[in-house]
Amino acid sequence: MLERSSARQLSVLLPCVALLVSLCWLTSLERYLGVRYHFSLEAALPPAVAQVVFAPSRWLDDRVRAGGSRPLFRLAWPSANEELSVHAPVTKVPQPPVLEPLPEPLVPGQFIASLAQQKLKPGPQRILLAGDSMMQGIAPLLMRDLARLHPDWEVHDLSRQSTGLTVRRYFDWPVRIADEMDAKSLTLVVIFLGPNDPWDLVVDGKRHVFPSPEWALHYAQRVDEVLAAAVERQVRVIWVGLPAMKEGRIHQGAVLQNHIFHARAQNWGTDYLATEPLIGILSEPFRKFKRQESGQAQNLRAEDGIHLTPTGLRLIQKTLLAHIEKAVQP
Amino acid sequence: MSFVSPEFAFLCLFFLPLYWSLANHPAAQKALLIVSGYALYATWVPMFALVLAAYSMVIWGVGRWMRRAEAGRMPWVLGLWMAGTFLLAIKYYEFVRETFQAVLQNTGFVSLLPVLDVVAPVGVSFFTFQAITYLVMVGRAPRSARSLPDVLLFLSFWPTLFAGPILRAEPFFAQIDASDPLKRVGLPRQAWLALYLITLGLVQKVVLASWLSAQVVDPVYKFPEQYASVSLAAAMLGYSLQIFLDFAGYTLIVTGLGLLLGFSLPINFRQPYLARNLSDFWTRWHVSLSSFIRDYIYIPMGGNRLGWGRTQLNVLSGMLISGLWHGANWTFAVWGLLHGLGVVALNLAARWGMPAWPRWAAQGLTFLFVSLAWVFFRADSLPHALQMLHGLWWSPAGFWQADQLPWWGLVAIGLAVFGLSPWAAVWERLAVRSLSWMWPWLAGLLLALCLSLVLFYGPEGVPNFIYYRF
Numbered sequence: 001m002l003e004r005s006s007a008r009q010l011s012v013l014l015p016c017v018a019l020l021v022s023l024c025w026l027t028s029l030e031r032y033l034g035v036r037y038h039f040s041l042e043a044a045l046p047p048a049v050a051q052v053v054f055a056p057s058r059w060l061d062d063r064v065r066a067g068g069s070r071p072l073f074r075l076a077w078p079s080a081n082e083e084l085s086v087h088a089p090v091t092k093v094p095q096p097p098v099l100e101p102l103p104e105p106l107v108p109g110q111f112i113a114s115l116a117q118q119k120l121k122p123g124p125q126r127i128l129l130a131g132d133s134m135m136q137g138i139a140p141l142l143m144r145d146l147a148r149l150h151p152d153w154e155v156h157d158l159s160r161q162s163t164g165l166t167v168r169r170y171f172d173w174p175v176r177i178a179d180e181m182d183a184k185s186l187t188l189v190v191i192f193l194g195p196n197d198p199w200d201l202v203v204d205g206k207r208h209v210f211p212s213p214e215w216a217l218h219y220a221q222r223v224d225e226v227l228a229a230a231v232e233r234q235v236r237v238i239w240v241g242l243p244a245m246k247e248g249r250i251h252q253g254a255v256l257q258n259h260i261f262h263a264r265a266q267n268w269g270t271d272y273l274a275t276e277p278l279i280g281i282l283s284e285p286f287r288k289f290k291r292q293e294s295g296q297a298q299n300l301r302a303e304d305g306i307h308l309t310p311t312g313l314r315l316i317q318k319t320l321l322a323h324i325e326k327a328v329q330p
Numbered sequence: 331m332s333f334v335s336p337e338f339a340f341l342c343l344f345f346l347p348l349y350w351s352l353a354n355h356p357a358a359q360k361a362l363l364i365v366s367g368y369a370l371y372a373t374w375v376p377m378f379a380l381v382l383a384a385y386s387m388v389i390w391g392v393g394r395w396m397r398r399a400e401a402g403r404m405p406w407v408l409g410l411w412m413a414g415t416f417l418l419a420i421k422y423y424e425f426v427r428e429t430f431q432a433v434l435q436n437t438g439f440v441s442l443l444p445v446l447d448v449v450a451p452v453g454v455s456f457f458t459f460q461a462i463t464y465l466v467m468v469g470r471a472p473r474s475a476r477s478l479p480d481v482l483l484f485l486s487f488w489p490t491l492f493a494g495p496i497l498r499a500e501p502f503f504a505q506i507d508a509s510d511p512l513k514r515v516g517l518p519r520q521a522w523l524a525l526y527l528i529t530l531g532l533v534q535k536v537v538l539a540s541w542l543s544a545q546v547v548d549p550v551y552k553f554p555e556q557y558a559s560v561s562l563a564a565a566m567l568g569y570s571l572q573i574f575l576d577f578a579g580y581t582l583i584v585t586g587l588g589l590l591l592g593f594s595l596p597i598n599f600r601q602p603y604l605a606r607n608l609s610d611f612w613t614r615w616h617v618s619l620s621s622f623i624r625d626y627i628y629i630p631m632g633g634n635r636l637g638w639g640r641t642q643l644n645v646l647s648g649m650l651i652s653g654l655w656h657g658a659n660w661t662f663a664v665w666g667l668l669h670g671l672g673v674v675a676l677n678l679a680a681r682w683g684m685p686a687w688p689r690w691a692a693q694g695l696t697f698l699f700v701s702l703a704w705v706f707f708r709a710d711s712l713p714h715a716l717q718m719l720h721g722l723w724w725s726p727a728g729f730w731q732a733d734q735l736p737w738w739g740l741v742a743i744g745l746a747v748f749g750l751s752p753w754a755a756v757w758e759r760l761a762v763r764s765l766s767w768m769w770p771w772l773a774g775l776l777l778a779l780c781l782s783l784v785l786f787y788g789p790e791g792v793p794n795f796i797y798y799r800f
Contacts (some may be wrong), residue, residue, distance in 0.1 A: 006518050009770055010346065010350075010590070011346070011347040011350065013770055014342070015343050016774055018339060018340070018343055020774075020775075020778040021781045025785050029336060032336060140552045143553060170790075288447055289445050289447070294435075295440060296435075299428070299445075303450070310710070310711075
């Protein structure tokens with residue numbers, strides 16, 4: 001093929017191929033755009049156009065690709081008249097989150113402290129480790145130690161990178177965790193997630209800008225879906241708080257998310273484990289290195305300023321393990 | 331931005347026609363290529379683009395100085411020292427500091443090495459080596475020093491910027507300078523071959539390597555104590571296949587992209603798992619790196635000209651550097667040393683007159699050695715690698731558990747790689763000839779179908795390339 005003609009041919013051929021593939025995979029692309037850019041092509045297009053454009057991909061979803069969206073888990077609030085199980089760790093009726101101003105920044109050096117409100121029932125535990133890439137780092141280390149210390153316990157790792165509570169269409173944590181609780185008769189769920197979440201949140205077609213009181217309210221409701229499902233099933237939850245973050249938006253998100261995680265855990269009588277004192281406090285400037293008692297600097301953070309080095313992971317894993325061991329003791 | 335992301339594909343639809351339309355305006359086309367390289371690089375971390383620009387200007391400045399100084403060695407030595415120091419400081423300092431600190435921990439002494447909080451730019455190992463080939467070229471022929479745009483383009487040429495193949499200055503600039511219209515860069519070269527390579531690369535990387543990673547390799551390497559000995563061996567085989575399909579797939583994609591821009595990229599893989607010994611393996615695996623180490627490190631150290639013993643020392647040094655080039659971790663050092671010791675052992679056997687092995691046995695033994703060495707390359711730490719290897723002998727999960735891994739998939743991919751490798755060139759010719767004989771719309775439809783299958787069988791999200799972190 002002569003170069004000149006092939007350039008012309010390719011200039012037509014490649015867009016045609018791209019258009020064809022995009023039309024066939026538009027629902028997939030929509031999910032990708034949602035996760036990555038928190039943008040919905042379907043919502044941006046006029047409804048009639050969206051219906052036509054998405055039709056081939058939907059048809060392929062139904063006929064060729066396994067799928068169709070799953071019904072979302074809906075939160076059922078226990079009312080004051082409902083009798084709570086005698087084993088339920090909560091002694092008061094949890095209150096739903098309310099719309100309130102965003103929390104004031106903490107004084108430098110202050111952080112939201114851990115909550116230890118639950119005991120695990122004695123005997124073998126069935127534990128689920130859930131979360132995003134933060135949990136992906138911790139899970140293997142924790143599983144290895146738990147398997148060594150308690151060979152009769154079951155530990156399942158469901159951590160998945162690029163997931164969170166903001167975008168449900170890509171990976172719906174509240175639904176998945178509830179499914180896992182039922183399927184595996186779990187006794188404990190450990191959750192560590194967050195850096196993928198500081199983006200606008202779309203609920204029933206309405207966009208709630210990050211950060212805003214509305215965003216915080218809806219995010220808290222999603223946290224509540226997990227906690228309510230756990231409390232209903234008498235499954236204990238340890239929600240692991242986020243450490244200091246380097247990048248502005250993720251840092252801002254972590255501050256707000258920790259407030260929400262802590263408040264909702266307190267409300268439902270579940271645990272909140274702070275990682276800030278171990279890794280870095282959000283109200284202080286970000287530091288990759290932490291000085292040990294011996295005076296030597298330890299590198300705790302990966303180069304992206306979000307994830308952790310093996311040393312940082314081990315610090316959290318040890319604290320989490322101690323927290324679980326303490327919860328098992330009578 | 332990854333080469334297998336939808337964003338990249340979308341941008342290419344606009345970029346490539348614009349680039350081709352400037353074929354009669356080489357200066358504008360070159361400027362567009364430089365700007366696109368920096369823009370793509372900045373999508374990772376914007377600061378990296380500034381670092382690369384500053385680095386390129388220093389290399390260009392040293393080249394100009396060498397040209398002016400003509401035969402003087404001072405600028406040449408200084409340039410090489412700067413390029414090497416930049417890589418060492420940015421990539422290996424923290425490793426040295428932590429190792430030093432760990433060594434001193436139990437002695438009562440305190441390490442005085444300060445903390446250096448820097449992030450290594452993506453592809454730093456690749457563009458540093460490219461810069462060295464440029465400096466060596468100018469050192470040998472000072473008049474060959476290039477203009478600033480040429481040096482900026484050479485060090486930011488986006489198809490190879492993130493994970494190679496490592497370009498060499500002479501052949502790259504020879505392509506830019508070519509006066510023959512058929513060899514000139516700027517218009518697609520062998521367009522059907524380019525599309526075939528990109529599609530094949532996507533199948534290898536997005537479908538096969540990702541499947542092996544998710545289904546076979548990662549679960550086992552994550553929790554080796556939960557897997558039986560045979561499953562551990564299968565994971566090692568799986569990783570051998572995964573890293574080949576991942577990196578060779580990546581190389582096919584960038585070679586195809588290079589051809590669409592009108593550039594021929596160096597060959598990086600020649601069916602490495604068909605190698606009959608380790609030396610042969612290194613003429614087939616990551617050829618642009620191994621040939622760089624041969625030409626720029628091993629030969630300058632004396633190569634095989636200083637006696638048998640010194641040759642073996644040079645081999646070991648070259649392999650150790652090759653290992654450490656991949657990252658600041660003892661696992662890479664051990665991986666490199668193992669290959670070095672393997673080559674030395676073979677040289678020793680040859681010296682003692684060991685007869686040649688039958689082809690199948692030599693290929694099998696080489697693959698076995700390479701696969702065992704990959705354990706160190708893949709493991710997070712030396713204890714992790716030793717745990718994997720120990721598990722082959724004795725595992726808490728027993729010797730064999732049939733339901734631990736999807737065996738059929740692993741066997742099918744293994745058979746496909748080993749069965750098709752000897753015929754890769756024939757397949758390539760056949761596919762390209764068929765595509766060029768087809769009506770373009772039919773070829774386009776076939777391409778769309780292949781891409782759809784890649785998406786159907788690929789994982790969710792954008793998979794990472796193993797070599798992006800080097």
